[in-house]
Amino acid sequence: MILAVICLAQLVVLLDNTILNLAIPSLTRDLGASTADIQWMINAYALVLSGLLLTAGSLSDRYGRKKSLLVGLALFGIGSAVAAFSQTSEQLIAARAGMGIGGALLMTTTLAVIMQVFEGDELPKAIGLWGAVSSLGFAGGPLVGGVLLDHFWWGSIFLINLPVVVIGGLAVTKLVPESKNPQGKRPDLIGAVLSTIGMIGVVYAIISGPEHGWSSGGVLIAGAVGLAALAAFVRWELHVPFPMLDMGFFRNRRFNGAVAGGLLVAFGMAGSLFLLTQHLQLVLGYEPLEAGLRMAPLALMIVALNVVGVGAKVLKKIGAANTIAGGMTLLAIGLGLVSVLGDRSHGYGGMLLGLLLMGSGIALAMPAMANAIMSSIPPAKAGVGAGVQGTITEFGGGLGVAILGAVLSSRFAALLPAAVGAGAAGSQHEALEAAETAELREQVKDAFASGVSTSQLIGALAVFAGGLLAGFLLHRAARDEATASAPPTAEPPATEPPTAEAPTAEAPTAEAPAAEAPADGTPTAETSKTSA
Structure with missing residues (x-):
């Protein structure tokens, strides 16, 4: 309940x-x-x-x-x-x-x-x-x-x-x-103000960049203020007695791998949904409700796989590293299939398989990423951990929409017929209004479809590379944790006669945690606290 x-x-x-x-x-x-x-x-x-x-x-x-x-x-x-x-x-x-x-x-x-x-x-x-x-x-x-x-x-x-x-x-x-x-601990008010200003500035620059131009004054000022505030936030958190965000988290390789994976999962998911809505409405010509219904298989696949517990079973069996890498690979393949098979010649049937694969990939990668982040942070700081996870999702999603949107706009402007005019490159709607003949309107539609397809392919490559990176970081972290928690090996026999001196109380001993971390990278509560 x-x-x-x-x-x-x-x-x-x-x-x-x-x-x-x-x-x-x-x-x-x-x-x-x-x-x-x-x-x-x-x-x-x-x-x-x-x-x-x-x-x-x-x-x-x-x-x-x-x-x-x-x-x-x-x-x-x-x-x-x-x-x-x-x-x-x-x-x-x-x-x-x-x-x-x-x-x-x-x-x-x-x-x-x-x-x-x-x-x-x-x-x-x-x-x-x-x-x-x-x-x-x-x-x-x-x-x-x-x-x-x-x-x-x-x-x-x-x-x-x-x-x-x-x-x-x-x-x-x-x-x-x-x-x-x-x-x-008492609240970190200065850290709260700096993090808020920093995130709002950076996210505003990401959101506004494609609309107003990355070199426009407002975007540059917002981005600069945001980055400066985030830099001040990091510096403050390193020295304040009771930090809002413990920077020691970033010395944990599992945490860093999960953060990298989270950014790229959000990048791929938000960017692909942004492109899909335009693909269905502006390329295939569906009304908003029709487009929403045709995106339903993506959402239903995500829900179905997690309701029956597939994501949790896969995570337990193959570990966080392989689950995130595999899920993001499926997401990349699905996005690539949508790009190749979802054009106007194939229609919706060509993209359905891609949507199902995308849903399968998100269902595996997203919960595994959230679990990896939260298990890297002490339970007492679960709220801060959830804040990190949510910030990653929002930031990565904004970045995905901004970058893939910029690729779409650039490709569309490059392929737009000269007779339409460069001033109409801002949107397909403006370009269609500027096109005076049926032939020009078809060329505008083809240019926009090509821009969407190119953006989806680039997004697929970025998600695939991100999956490999996140998987590598998490696998290395799991290996290091397993090595650190392994029992000490027996010393080989001494080649010289032992001296009469007995080991002192200060002799170092291997200190193993109460519960050994599984080799698959899925941490126990005790190893989570130790690593964090």
Whole structure:
């Protein structure tokens, strides 16, 4: 029951990452929103969410994870209600920012509670289901949004959150036990401010770069401020007595391998979903609801494999390194098949196999990555660990959309017919309006389809390389842990007669932990604490 409540809260948070995109035409018509307004409606939520994840995780450890869940649900519900009945663009932007605060508390606390409630073989299964729901939130946004907008007004995409908030709040109050860091260290306020400014600046630059140009003043200033704040954050955390984020985590090879894998899983998943929505609507010509329905096999495969426990079984059998590498390889192959077989000549049938393979890969890699990160961090700091995991997901996802989007735009502009004009290279819609003949319009469509295909192939190569890198780092970490925990080998017989001197009490002895780390890289609780 606790896991069901946690997953429901996680689902609504992630649905709001993608659901608003489909409502853009309605918002433009009903609120008179400009292009800049629309961008801020979409980005306000992602920016606040990304910027506050580390701070939210630290606060939940300090003051209690159950309290953080309840506060997060309340803020998310209030923000949703205000957003649904907003009368101006400014009201909706402010409401989305408020939802981002609640979302940051929910994203970090849900995983932290799972780490406290489950243990042993049940923990990977629980994280697998949590990961499945997280993936469903990303992939299900277009489908849920399409259904609601097909029958109701745009405010319905926010009102649907309210029953979840009420039910979730009652269930959390009744079922979820309170837990917090027993050491009760005081909050790191300066670290919280620096990390928030840094993440918001960097994520804003990533989001705005493709739209305004990477060399534009606003993007460069935001990126520079963000990087400077993050550098100051690292320096501060290294010297402050009670750091929000213990930099010692980054001396753990398993933690670093999981972070690298997490970045690239998020890169591939968010980037591929970004391209898939455009592929289905702008290349194959489906309406939003039709496109959402055709993406359903991806989400269903993720959920099905984790509900029956395939991800947890594979993780236990072959270890985190091989599971993440194998999952990301499947994701890369699926994305490549979508690129090759999903063109207008093959239609949707050609891309279905690719979607199923992508779902299988995400179902394996994402829970294994989350488990690897969280098992590298002491349980008392589970909130901070969840903040790291959420930050990686948001940052990697933004990077995937930005880089693959830039590749798409560059390829489209290069292949656009000269008769259309370079000024129409900003979008396929503008280029089609500028095309005066049917032949030119077909050339525009072919250019855009080629841009999408090229971006998907590059994304597939990046995900495959990332899988190999993450697998290598995790495998090396598991090998080092196994070597460190192995019992000492017997000394060979001495070639000289032993002296009468007996070993002193200070003679070094091999100190093995209580539970030996498995060779597959799946850590026990004791080795997790030792390595961290």
